[in-house]
Structures are given as structure tokens and as C-alpha cells.
Amino acid sequence: LPQPLQDALPVLQTLNQAGFQAYYVGGCVRDTILQRPIHDVDLATSAYPAEIKSLFAQTIDTGIQHGTVTVVLNHENYEVTTFRTESGYQDYRRPDHVEFVRSLDMDLQRRDFTINALALDATGEVHDLFGGLEDLRRGQIRAVGQAEARFHEDALRMMRAVRFQAQFGFPIAEQTLAGITQNAALLTKIAVERIHVEFIKLMLAPYRKLGLDSFQATGLASYCPQFKGHDCRCLAGQSSQPLTSEAVVWTLIGYLWQLPPTQLRSLLRAWKTTNETQKRVTRAVTLLQLNTWRDWDLYQAGTKSSQLAQEVLLVTGKSNWAQELQERQEHLPIYCSQDLALGGQAIMEILHLAPGPEVGRLLEELQQAVVARKIPNQVIALTQFLQQKRN
Ligand code: ATP
Ligand code: MG
Structure with missing residues (x-):
């Protein structure tokens, strides 16, 4: 047995010793047979939720009404679910009735695909009612x-x-x-x-x-x-490399479907993506939709959005553009306003300014000048630049 299943074995054994049936079920059985990595170990048992809880020192009521109790053992969480049948489904999404049963077979019947309807017991025997093993093999x-x-x-x-x-x-x-x-x-x-x-x-x-x-x-x-x-x-795309994040997925979509910014935002909102994702993706797609890049464009996109854009260029077979973007991003003089040798406070002191929007405008101007390499990012050069502006 792979390690994650080994680790969960005491849970099965405890249930078995109390007279209940208990099995590894679902994705972990399928992935064991396919020799793929296992992310979560799900267990199914004839024990009812109250019975499960009585057998383990630490449990969490994950979804008692659906029969799921999380058993915590050696700092690992195991979802232990009572065998159940489902019926009703009037809304095409969830059953109206969940009924706990004592039969593994009825539990396996409610599962979606044959390869997910396999159960493995503590002795290593696979229970395969629907030809799931054969479907995995072929x-x-x-x-x-x-x-x-x-x-x-x-x-x-x-x-x-x-x-x-x-x-x-x-x-x-x-x-x-x-x-x-x-x-x-x-x-x-x-x-x-x-x-x-x-x-x-x-x-x-x-x-x-x-x-x-x-x-x-x-x-x-x-x-x-x-x-x-x-x-x-x-x-x-053009590449068989797996994509590495959700944000890359949306960036790829915005780029390949050539979505204008408002349409992209609307799509991202419709899919209920996080604000952070919306921000990063929008910047990355904006960058990708430009004909040429000024350093200021790269600076405004930010490192994370630029990396998204690079990955999308690679996936769509434009590796030389990805390369250019990467090199230019790596060689930007600064990456954010905090990187400036002078901060807002220093600007106010040099020009005897009170806090206000003018300080923000000057900060922006300094960033533009430094990013465009008109002045080096050094205190003296930045101070001179400010003083010249005042004159
Ligand atoms: P993953 O590797 O993504 O975790 P999984 O097969 O384990 O894949 P889960 O969503 O964790 O998927 O569900 C665990 C098991 O519960 C499934 O293997 C399947 O037996 C059953 N299952 C999950 N969702 C459904 C569903 N919508 N309808 C029927 N059975 C389901
Ligand atoms: Mg799973």
C-alpha cells in the first residue's frame, strides 16, 4: 500500500474491530491502482456517524447530515463517510434524500464513474461491482x-x-x-x-x-x-506542458479570445474568481495585447503578471517573445515605488511640501524617469531631478 493509505490503516482497523465494515474508496483507490500520487484518503464504513465518533479520540463534524465525519489521526485528516444511498435529485444537483445503509454495494452504486466506484479493504482486496478495474486497465x-x-x-x-x-x-x-x-x-x-x-x-x-x-x-x-x-x-495551446496556475488559465483565455478589458473583467467576475486573480490576469492580458513593450508597461504589469504573460507566450508557441519579456523584466531598474531611493517622506522634505496629491504625482514621475532609465535610482540623482522640476 502507498504510504498515505498505510497511515490510514489504523482507522479501518479500529472500525473493523468494532464490528463495522470499512474501506478505502474513491479517488485514493483509483490512484493507487494507477500508481499515481494520492492527495486525500477517503474511507467508507457501515458505521453510522455517532458510531464513528464514539470510536475515535478526535473527530470533526464535517457533514454529519450526509454521514461524513473527519477522523484526525497523527495530525492527518480522514473523511469517514457512512455508506449511503441518494435519491430525489429534483434540482439536478443534489439529492433530496440521503439514507444511511449498511451495504457497501449500495454505496458504490451512487458513485459517478466506474473507476471511482472501487473499494479496497484492510486485507488489500478490491471490491469492483461495475468493472472499474477493467476500465482502469483499458x-x-x-x-x-x-x-x-x-x-x-x-x-x-x-x-x-x-x-x-x-x-x-x-x-x-x-x-x-x-x-x-x-x-x-x-x-x-x-x-x-x-x-x-x-x-x-x-x-x-x-x-x-x-x-x-x-x-x-x-x-x-x-x-x-x-x-x-x-x-x-x-x-x-501549442505546448504539452501542463499549465501551472489558475491565473495562467484565465490569462490564456483573455489572450487567445482577444477579450477587451471590460469583457475580460466581466467573464472573470461571472466565474467568481478572486479580486487578486482578476487584477493579475487583467494586467497580464493588457501586456499581451500590446504591440510593443515599453519598460513602463512591464513595470506597471508587475512581476507576477509578467510571469503569467511569459507562461502564456510559451504555451502558445511564442518562446522568443517569452524570452524577451523575461529578460526585460529581470533587468528593470526598479519593481515598485518602495524600490525608489527616495520615498514620499524624503520628497516632502526636499521640496518642503505638505502631504497631498502632489507628492503622489512626483513619486510617479520619479518612477517613470527611473524605469525609462532617464536617471539612475540614486538619492543624489533623484534629488537633483526634483530640484530641477521646482525651478
Ligand atoms: P480527486 O482526485 O480530484 O480528489 P476524486 O475521485 O477523489 O478525485 P472527490 O471529489 O474527492 O473526487 O470525490 C471522492 C469520491 O466521491 C469519488 O471518487 C466518487 O466516488 C464520489 N463522488 C464525488 N463526487 C461525486 C458526484 N458528483 N457524483 C457521484 N459520486 C461522486
Ligand atoms: Mg478525492
């Missing part, structure tokens, strides 16, 4: 049960399908893909935050090109905020 994403029905229950699963495709490079099984194409419009029932998570995972995955092809071809893309009318396939 490589395919296939819904558990009737694809159409499963996407009606929870439309987010359609996004998860294309996300897993991008992560593993597996094709989506024919019926499953047809189910997505039929039901793509149901994506509008899902909260944008949840779509966002899956879309970014898709974009940061190694096989984003495959995921994007399905995302576009099934029509899912056109039901995402402000994506209609744009081609998502081009977002794969």
Missing part, C-alpha cells in the same frame, strides 16, 4: 449505470467526466459521452463555483487537449458563463 471513463439518468441526478458529473479525461488521458465511453451531449444544458443548474473547480482542474491537467475537445464537442462549454461563441479547443 483506460476509459464510464458512468456507473445509465449515463443519462446519472447526469440528470447531478449535472456536475458531466464536468467531472471531461476533467477526469484531461487528468488521465482516457477517452469517455460512448454511452457516457452521448449522455453528456444529450444533457449538457443541465449544467446551467449547477453553481458556478463548482463548475469552476472542475474547469480549472481540467485546464491544469496533463491531457487538457483531450478534455477540451470533449468539453467543446459535447456542448458543455457553451453552457459555461460567457463561453458561448468561443472555441475552447484552441485553449490547448
